[in-house]
Amino acid sequence: MDRTRSRFQNMKDxxxxxKSAFALRYEEKKDDSPRVIxxxxxxxxxxxxxKANDHNIPVYEDETLTELLGELSINEKIPxxxxxxxxxxxxxxxxxDKKQKA
Numbered sequence: 001m002d003r004t005r006s007r008f009q010n011m012k013d014x015x016x017x018x019k020s021a022f023a024l025r026y027e028e029k030k031d032d033s034p035r036v037i038x039x040x041x042x043x044x045x046x047x048x049x050x051k052a053n054d055h056n057i058p059v060y061e062d063e064t065l066t067e068l069l070g071e072l073s074i075n076e077k078i079p080x081x082x083x084x085x086x087x088x089x090x091x092x093x094x095x096x097d098k099k100q101k102a
Contacts, residue, residue: 019041019045019046021039021044021048023037024078033083036069037075058096060089062085
């Protein structure tokens with residue numbers, strides 16, 4: 001019994017350590033709200049983060065937001081309950097872009 005419990009705990013720990021990544025899009029003139037345009041876990045998430053870094057796309061890390069975005073599908077609009085948190089992400093990106101241009 002203890003071995004089984006230990007094995008399941010190891011699986012849960014591995015899942016917790018597995019990266020998740022999401023790409024969001026919001027274009028003021030095109031979109032009425034932000035959307036999830038890509039998502040991935042594990043190797044796919046690591047690849048997304050690597051590509052973002054390669055192209056100087058800011059990466060914002062927030063475990064709670066990651067969990068909430070994990071419930072959404074690709075091309076799904078961000079629910080209004082998440083607007084404030086997502087606005088923080090876009091503010092972060094704006095600041096990083098501004099620094100890179102300076």
